[in-house]
Amino acid sequence: MNIDLLPGSTDLRVLVAVAVLLGMLCGVLGVFGWRWYGGHRERRLRAARISGVSVDLVRDVLVPDGGGGTLHLDYLLLTPKGLIILDLRDVTGNVFGSELMTEWTVMDDARRFTFANPQTGLYDRVAAVKAIIGDAGVQVPVEGRVVFTRRASFPKGLPRWALSEASLETELALGDRGEAELLVKPMRAVWERVRSTLQPSNFSGAG
Secondary structure, three states: OOOOOOOOHHHHHHHHHHHHHHHHHHHHHHHHHHHHHHHHHHHHHHHHHHHHOOOEEEEEEEEEOOOOOEEEEEEEEEEOOEEEEEEEEOOOEEEEOOOOOOEEEEEEOOEEEEEEOHHHHHHHHHHHHHHHHOOOOOOOOEEEEEEEOOOEEOOOOOOOOEEEHHHHHHHOOOOOHHHHHHHHHHHHHHHHHHHOOOEEOOOOOOO
């Protein structure tokens, strides 16, 4: 007995429609998959760059704020220049801001939004780490940088303490790693003292 797999034109149209829908679904999944892969790869490269400018680091931690609360740190680096806090910001578009502005503005084609001046929070984080160090007997500088990803541009120039991810390895160049290890040796005790007060954070920034 012969079995007709396509007994009528209606069944054929259904199969074609299903094939088209499956093709569209595969296309959509492919686009999202590629975007996910691109984002994942970008985050890995960013983490490698940050690791490359530090002798040691901690990531996504909470530091006591001195008032019974905590502050989130995206990165805390041990470098020959001292301890450096990195506050990562991932925004797309032209950024306009300065040290004296309460809010910074982002313009991306027709889209426009503002966010709080990140330097204020950065100063609080620097002060919190300095408070932990206290009078440790060793002078260890503590600084901070607000690092913007490659999707942000500053037509009027970068504000103070702001840094582009593209210039990270230039601005915070480590130099010879062996020499850097020797330079941070006097800071190791202070570094471990700070690390012992930190707790893991559930919040993860752009990195």
